[in-house]
Amino acid sequence: MAQRSLFLGRDGGGDEVRTPTAALTTHGVIVGMTGSGKTGLGVVLLEEVLRSGTPVLVLDPKGDMGNLLLTFPELAPEEFTPWVGPVEASRSGQSPAEVGAALSARWREGLAGWGLGAEDVRALRERVEFGIYTPGSRAGTPLNVLGSLGAPAGADPEALLEEIQGLVSGLLGLIGIDADPLTSREHILLTNVIERAWRKGEDLDLPRLIQQVQSPPLRKLGVFELDAFYPAPDRLGLAMRLNGLVANPAFAAWLEGEPLDPQRLLWTPDGKPRAAVVYLAHLSAEERQFVVALLLGRVASWMQTLPGSADLRALVYMDEVYGFCPPTAMPPAKRPLLTLLKQARAFGVGVVLATQNPVDLDYKAMSNAGTWFVGRLQTERDQARVADALAQEGSSPGELRAQLASLEKRSFLLRDPSASAPRTFATRWALSYLAGPLTRAQLGSLAAAPAPAAPAPAAPAPVEDATAVAPRIAEGVRVAYLDPAAPWADAVGARADATRLEPALAVRAQLVFDETQADLDHDEEWECVCFPLGEAFDPAALHVVDHDPRDLLDAPPPGASYALPAAKLHTKGYFKDLEKRLRDWLVRNRALALLRNPELKLYSRPGEDAAAFRARCAARADDEADREAATRRARIEKKLRAAQRAVDKAERALSRAEEASESAASDAFVGGLESVLGAFLGGRASASSRARRALRGARGVSRARAQAGRSQDRVERARDTLLDKREAIEALEDELYAETAAIDARWDQKAAAIEPFEVGLERADVDVSDVVLLWIPR
Numbered sequence: 001m002a003q004r005s006l007f008l009g010r011d012g013g014g015d016e017v018r019t020p021t022a023a024l025t026t027h028g029v030i031v032g033m034t035g036s037g038k039t040g041l042g043v044v045l046l047e048e049v050l051r052s053g054t055p056v057l058v059l060d061p062k063g064d065m066g067n068l069l070l071t072f073p074e075l076a077p078e079e080f081t082p083w084v085g086p087v088e089a090s091r092s093g094q095s096p097a098e099v100g101a102a103l104s105a106r107w108r109e110g111l112a113g114w115g116l117g118a119e120d121v122r123a124l125r126e127r128v129e130f131g132i133y134t135p136g137s138r139a140g141t142p143l144n145v146l147g148s149l150g151a152p153a154g155a156d157p158e159a160l161l162e163e164i165q166g167l168v169s170g171l172l173g174l175i176g177i178d179a180d181p182l183t184s185r186e187h188i189l190l191t192n193v194i195e196r197a198w199r200k201g202e203d204l205d206l207p208r209l210i211q212q213v214q215s216p217p218l219r220k221l222g223v224f225e226l227d228a229f230y231p232a233p234d235r236l237g238l239a240m241r242l243n244g245l246v247a248n249p250a251f252a253a254w255l256e257g258e259p260l261d262p263q264r265l266l267w268t269p270d271g272k273p274r275a276a277v278v279y280l281a282h283l284s285a286e287e288r289q290f291v292v293a294l295l296l297g298r299v300a301s302w303m304q305t306l307p308g309s310a311d312l313r314a315l316v317y318m319d320e321v322y323g324f325c326p327p328t329a330m331p332p333a334k335r336p337l338l339t340l341l342k343q344a345r346a347f348g349v350g351v352v353l354a355t356q357n358p359v360d361l362d363y364k365a366m367s368n369a370g371t372w373f374v375g376r377l378q379t380e381r382d383q384a385r386v387a388d389a390l391a392q393e394g395s396s397p398g399e400l401r402a403q404l405a406s407l408e409k410r411s412f413l414l415r416d417p418s419a420s421a422p423r424t425f426a427t428r429w430a431l432s433y434l435a436g437p438l439t440r441a442q443l444g445s446l447a448a449a450p451a452p453a454a455p456a457p458a459a460p461a462p463v464e465d466a467t468a469v470a471p472r473i474a475e476g477v478r479v480a481y482l483d484p485a486a487p488w489a490d491a492v493g494a495r496a497d498a499t500r501l502e503p504a505l506a507v508r509a510q511l512v513f514d515e516t517q518a519d520l521d522h523d524e525e526w527e528c529v530c531f532p533l534g535e536a537f538d539p540a541a542l543h544v545v546d547h548d549p550r551d552l553l554d555a556p557p558p559g560a561s562y563a564l565p566a567a568k569l570h571t572k573g574y575f576k577d578l579e580k581r582l583r584d585w586l587v588r589n590r591a592l593a594l595l596r597n598p599e600l601k602l603y604s605r606p607g608e609d610a611a612a613f614r615a616r617c618a619a620r621a622d623d624e625a626d627r628e629a630a631t632r633r634a635r636i637e638k639k640l641r642a643a644q645r646a647v648d649k650a651e652r653a654l655s656r657a658e659e660a661s662e663s664a665a666s667d668a669f670v671g672g673l674e675s676v677l678g679a680f681l682g683g684r685a686s687a688s689s690r691a692r693r694a695l696r697g698a699r700g701v702s703r704a705r706a707q708a709g710r711s712q713d714r715v716e717r718a719r720d721t722l723l724d725k726r727e728a729i730e731a732l733e734d735e736l737y738a739e740t741a742a743i744d745a746r747w748d749q750k751a752a753a754i755e756p757f758e759v760g761l762e763r764a765d766v767d768v769s770d771v772v773l774l775w776i777p778r
Helices: 021-026 038-051 065-069 077-083 086-092 096-112 118-127 157-174 185-199 206-214 232-247 249-255 262-266 285-303 334-347 363-367 380-390 397-405 440-446 572-589 610-680 687-752
Strands: 005-010 016-020 028-031 056-060 129-133 274-279 314-318 349-355 371-374 411-415 423-427 478-482 500-515 520-530 561-563 592-597 755-759 766-777
Touching: 005 021, 005 038, 016 021, 021 028, 021 334, 021 349, 021 371, 028 038, 038 056, 038 065, 038 118, 038 314, 038 349, 038 423, 056 065, 056 262, 056 285, 065 129, 065 274, 065 440, 077 096, 086 096, 096 118, 129 440, 157 185, 157 285, 157 334, 185 206, 185 232, 206 232, 232 249, 262 274, 262 285, 285 314, 285 334, 314 334, 334 349, 334 363, 371 380, 380 397, 397 411, 478 500, 500 572, 500 755, 520 592, 572 766, 592 610, 610 687
Parallel strands: 028 349, 028 371, 056 274, 056 314, 129 274, 314 349, 478 766, 500 561
Antiparallel strands: 005 016, 005 423, 371 411, 411 423, 500 520, 500 766, 592 755
């Protein structure tokens, strides 16, 4: 069987650059700063994998990889036009149809330059089924994340435990608990409950898990009795927090849609490969961690059921891996990701990670990646770090740094384990239209029709817990009613036609961020709604919204009934305790994110963006560099003035020597002429007399010529001296230039030494100024 290869682009000589599909079983990393063409390369790589008949599972935290679905079989203008935004059309001064026609022509021309065309796009669409999945949302095809925690079939015990630990870490993260698997009671209890069920082949769902948290089918945890290790009242508190997920209408979409089944996501029932893009841009950081941990854990368990393979069977691609596999922390998604990187090769499952900076990845992840695609990097330090990591036989870090520094946009350095040395190439034109990050509103037309799935468990029948009389509220607490038209009403599940009212708290707090070192004294107003209300303040029930007086009505809707609250709203102690707990929560969790430059002792201001702060640092560094350079310049210019005086003196000495030399040469010539004339024009003098005169003349000429020779020597020495003095000036000028350049470079480094800086709160900085009991129609 011929080895399959992926057509990625061309090198500087115009030769095609290909890499075998089997190389991706050793996993890969794509590194490149914003604007390097990293997303385009990722799309091209995925297109090539799909063209080879291999399915892909794409985790998309930013929303860029949905472009993989924008493959237009005819490359016709009307296929591009729906994806032209009004802003883009307005900016170009053309109608959307005109922009669509221009894009159609551009894509046809771009593909033709690479020997591709509409027939290749059609072939890809016919060979692969595309789908985009949106956990926690109905914008695309929903994923049933919380409704079914089915036991994975055939996974070995180690893989099963790792999947459970990732699931539990993510689930606890959703309710605001940062849990250590070794020390957290919550983590240990949930892990044991789920492991017991899955080892017995029993499926779970979230309601059943909540039930088993309250009444675990366990007598002991470790050597301690269950109630000693985790008393029943505390377990009830955990169950209440988990129940907040089920009770929150915003989580309804987490309980429906496609099951988390890798086999089903990667292949159709008739064996056709799929491109499954899991869109995560709409989720919070904790929700993303949960989904990624759960999905990758399920992939790790699923692959254990596969036979071994030397070629690529499936590819898992994750865009913008920052925060999911950091070098110094263990977020929920990191453990299953490292498991895949260490074990997936044996099963023919490849993993490719994309990131802007190599320091975003744990070294264990980097060491397990055999194929590297490196684009333009932000700093020379990043280039040096990557060059050191990629150096191998036939290439030195210095050579690699030079190659990396010369990369242009959409050009990459490829380290392929099958090649003898790294090589650079330009990425080929993508078959897919690269429209940029997709919004939730755009996803509906791309969503795959979900295959029939097992129905979500039925919700428990409602309990009659409402009364027509409003419960008593503590004296001094204002009572209001939510206007269902408030902009944030959907966040708490309010309905305009509902008459059943449930209690919530609308809270306003004044925060003071002060930091002497940063000369900062910043006031901020912070608002939230706490819902649903438990017996005590629960961060999981906190919704940060900006409410104003227009959202709060003074009268209830006609025919209102009031849900009986679990919270002791009739006591002032409840509200005092809430204020205290909320203040403590804000101190722990709320901070003002700034930037600082410790080299320059500068801090950004609230509202000042990174570009403005960098400009301010650069201006300060320029001033300091100018000040230091002025001092150095003054010292060297003093030497230059002295050297110039020496040059002037040498020039005068040379002038005098040249004048003396010219005079001596003239005297020698005149004396010689007089001697000759005297000897031959001596009149009546005797021959012997004339001979004596000639001899005396010759001696005079000889002396004059000797004198002229000595004068010429003095001229040469004066010229040498002048040359030395001038060279001394040039050396001082070179010294001034070198020192000025070094000063500029040093201060440029100081200007670039920018790092994140957070200003936290102290209890005295938080004033819970307003608490309103708010009835919500639901």
